[in-house]
Amino acid sequence: MSSISAHLKEIENVAAGRPSSRDGLVVNSWLRCLNEYRLDPSQRGNAYIVPGAKLREHQQQAEELIRISRAALDHLYEQVAGHNYVLLLSDARGVSVAHYRNPKLDPALRDAGLYLGADWAEDRTGTCAVGAALVSRQPITVHQDDHFDPAHIGLTCSAAPVFDTLGELVAVVDISQLRSAVPRSSQQLARHLVIATARRVELANLMSQAEGHWLLRLSRSPDFIDSDPEAALAVDGDGRIRGMTHAAFTALSQRIGLTEHSGTALIGQPIDTLFDLDADTLDQYRRGQSARDRILYAGGQPRLFASAEPPATRAPRTIRRPVAEPRADMPASLARLTGGDETMTRLARRAARFAQRDLPVLIQGETGTGKEVLARAVHAARSHPGPFVAVNCAAIPEHLIESELFGYAPNAFTGAARGGKRGLIEAAHGGTLFLDEIGDMPLALQSRLLRVLAERCVTPVGALESRPVAIHLISATHAPLADRVARGEFREDLYYRLNAAVLKLPPLRERADFDALADTILDEIGAEHGERYQLSRAARRRLAAHHWPGNVRELRNALSVATALCEPPTIEVDDLPDEIGASTGRIGLEAQLAECGGNVSELARRLGVDRTTVHRRLKRLRTH
Numbered sequence: 001m002s003s004i005s006a007h008l009k010e011i012e013n014v015a016a017g018r019p020s021s022r023d024g025l026v027v028n029s030w031l032r033c034l035n036e037y038r039l040d041p042s043q044r045g046n047a048y049i050v051p052g053a054k055l056r057e058h059q060q061q062a063e064e065l066i067r068i069s070r071a072a073l074d075h076l077y078e079q080v081a082g083h084n085y086v087l088l089l090s091d092a093r094g095v096s097v098a099h100y101r102n103p104k105l106d107p108a109l110r111d112a113g114l115y116l117g118a119d120w121a122e123d124r125t126g127t128c129a130v131g132a133a134l135v136s137r138q139p140i141t142v143h144q145d146d147h148f149d150p151a152h153i154g155l156t157c158s159a160a161p162v163f164d165t166l167g168e169l170v171a172v173v174d175i176s177q178l179r180s181a182v183p184r185s186s187q188q189l190a191r192h193l194v195i196a197t198a199r200r201v202e203l204a205n206l207m208s209q210a211e212g213h214w215l216l217r218l219s220r221s222p223d224f225i226d227s228d229p230e231a232a233l234a235v236d237g238d239g240r241i242r243g244m245t246h247a248a249f250t251a252l253s254q255r256i257g258l259t260e261h262s263g264t265a266l267i268g269q270p271i272d273t274l275f276d277l278d279a280d281t282l283d284q285y286r287r288g289q290s291a292r293d294r295i296l297y298a299g300g301q302p303r304l305f306a307s308a309e310p311p312a313t314r315a316p317r318t319i320r321r322p323v324a325e326p327r328a329d330m331p332a333s334l335a336r337l338t339g340g341d342e343t344m345t346r347l348a349r350r351a352a353r354f355a356q357r358d359l360p361v362l363i364q365g366e367t368g369t370g371k372e373v374l375a376r377a378v379h380a381a382r383s384h385p386g387p388f389v390a391v392n393c394a395a396i397p398e399h400l401i402e403s404e405l406f407g408y409a410p411n412a413f414t415g416a417a418r419g420g421k422r423g424l425i426e427a428a429h430g431g432t433l434f435l436d437e438i439g440d441m442p443l444a445l446q447s448r449l450l451r452v453l454a455e456r457c458v459t460p461v462g463a464l465e466s467r468p469v470a471i472h473l474i475s476a477t478h479a480p481l482a483d484r485v486a487r488g489e490f491r492e493d494l495y496y497r498l499n500a501a502v503l504k505l506p507p508l509r510e511r512a513d514f515d516a517l518a519d520t521i522l523d524e525i526g527a528e529h530g531e532r533y534q535l536s537r538a539a540r541r542r543l544a545a546h547h548w549p550g551n552v553r554e555l556r557n558a559l560s561v562a563t564a565l566c567e568p569p570t571i572e573v574d575d576l577p578d579e580i581g582a583s584t585g586r587i588g589l590e591a592q593l594a595e596c597g598g599n600v601s602e603l604a605r606r607l608g609v610d611r612t613t614v615h616r617r618l619k620r621l622r623t624h
């Protein structure tokens with residue numbers, strides 16, 4: 001590493017237009033720092049970490065990006081963690097929205113800006129890997145005194161940009177070390193790793209987005225084409241290009257004489273303008289063909305190897321460049337709950353408003369509709385959430401509820417722990433107490449709970465003094481509390497106190513976002529298993545026809561079973577638990593037949609079976 005004065009001298013030389021042995025991307029960045037951003041290399045600027053609220057805003061906007069990138073980033077970090085690298089995922093504005101690091105190094109990492117929330121925009125921090133990758137749209141290594149600002153010349157950083165399926169730069173993957181004793185060339189491998197990771201993130205994003213389309217993977221060699229292709233395209237049923245990874249933009253736009261920036265002109269083009277291939281011949285390139293049969297031709301010449309995956313049926317979801325402002329009324333934790341169902345969206349909006357207030361919230365919904373999930377989302381949407389303590393009033397024996405909730409004073413009763421015990425209400429101090437099945441709370445305790453809400457203090461069993469508590473109460477019930485009030489089982493005064501801010505979760509059978517919800521759950525299960533799952537059309541139809549008495553819980557269980565039984569990635573009807581088929585019994589089948597205007601062929605198509613199967617089933621069901 002050169003001394004600071006030598007560093008400044010070198011920048012001066014570059015500014016004067018003298019030749020430099022530095023990487024051209026670094027030199028260009030230095031020139032931007034000097035000429036465009038008017039930065040002064042002799043002024044050291046400390047790393048800048050954005051404030052917490054701002055970071056949350058960046059993270060909310062990047063939520064989908066973070067989710068889709070997770071598997072690729074986990075894999076990268078596994079490879080580099082042993083070499084003291086920090087991994088940062090930055091958004092398109094240069095702010096780190098995810099990081100992987102050794103927490104023992106936190107103070108040094110925070111000081112150096114290798115941390116969550118660090119802002120590495122080039123016009124603020126001078127030449128750095130994240131900032132330069134964002135501006136140049138190229139992978140780059142910025143090693144030690146490649147950095148413009150002397151404050152950062154201990155660091156070595158390699159970064160690669162990530163583009164969305166329409167060619168917009170949406171993120172940067174960076175790995176950095178606080179210190180490196182070795183020369184710049186040692187970062188070659190780091191650079192390759194971030195490039196490969198950015199490519200995998202783009203592919204994961206394209207796969208997620210391309211689910212209504214064919215996915216065409218391309219490579220110069222048939223090896224690894226299915227797992228790690230060099231480039232990939234989404235092609236719709238009419239043979240038009242709908243999206244692609246960045247490598248595909250670069251390779252294909254050059255082929256037809258477009259510059260990289262006009263690569264978006266490829267979107268919407270028929271695939272046969274690029275290859276000897278159309279919607280009808282894509283099928284020939286499906287997985288399982290020999291390498292020789294997967295050679296893709298253009299103008300009669302062999303060009304690349306291809307692997308085509310047919311359209312899946314889930315709704316498209318993708319990393320999109322965030323709009324300037326997030327939905328201010330809808331924190332991410334709540335936005336995630338709705339896949340577009342109107343009732344759910346309205347409910348999430350209402351919940352977002354309650355989260356800003358100190359009101360007891362009551363959640364109503366049939367069993368398994370996601371009452372606890374909603375309670376946690378309201379909690380997470382608060383500006384200072386604190387602890388979340390969940391208590392199921394129906395699950396704790398009546399004689400224990402009181403001491404569990406309120407705690408007890410030392411020696412309060414025989415058998416109690418000598419030193420007394422802090423109750424769950426106190427454990428929720430500064431956060432949220434979630435009382436599930438509040439209708440099952442014994443009457444005597446209801447009055448004590450009312451006191452806690454009114455006086456904001458709690459008196460442990462056997463204690464003389466009360467202690468102040470600040471809690472947000474969220475309660476939940478599967479049956480309307482009014483019925484219990486009418487039967488004298490629930491205190492009317494508590495009921496009125498709880499019944500002001502009510503969130504009513506719809507049963508699953510009434511939700512219009514069934515498909516999106518099933519996909520979200522499949523993604524979650526897939527992330528746990530490091531797999532990707534999708535529903536075949538027929539399986540999706542079968543699920544949608546089920547009545548779902550157990551609501552989202554039942555759906556989640558059914559999908560867990562199906563993912564265990566299926567041959568990944570596709571879940572077929574046979575992989576679904578038997579009960580799911582039950583709703584296609586006689587009534588269900590007749591109703592669906594009526595929906596198809598009595599047309600058996602149409603019904604067979606809907607169910608993904610052939611006509612004879614429908615006839616056979618109808619006959620069997622009608623004669624039983």
Ligand SMILES: Nc1ncnc2c1ncn2[C@@H]1O[C@H](COP(=O)(O)OP(=O)(O)OP(=O)(O)O)[C@@H](O)[C@H]1O
Nearest residue numbers: 337366367368369370371372373478521552553556
């Ligand atoms: N929006 C959602 N996305 C993904 N999974 C969900 C969602 N809502 C609920 N679930 C899943 O459904 C199951 C039931 O959710 P939860 O426990 O919140 O329901 P509940 O209404 O509180 O149930 P109960 O009435 O039995 O107390 C859980 O496995 C949860 O992870």
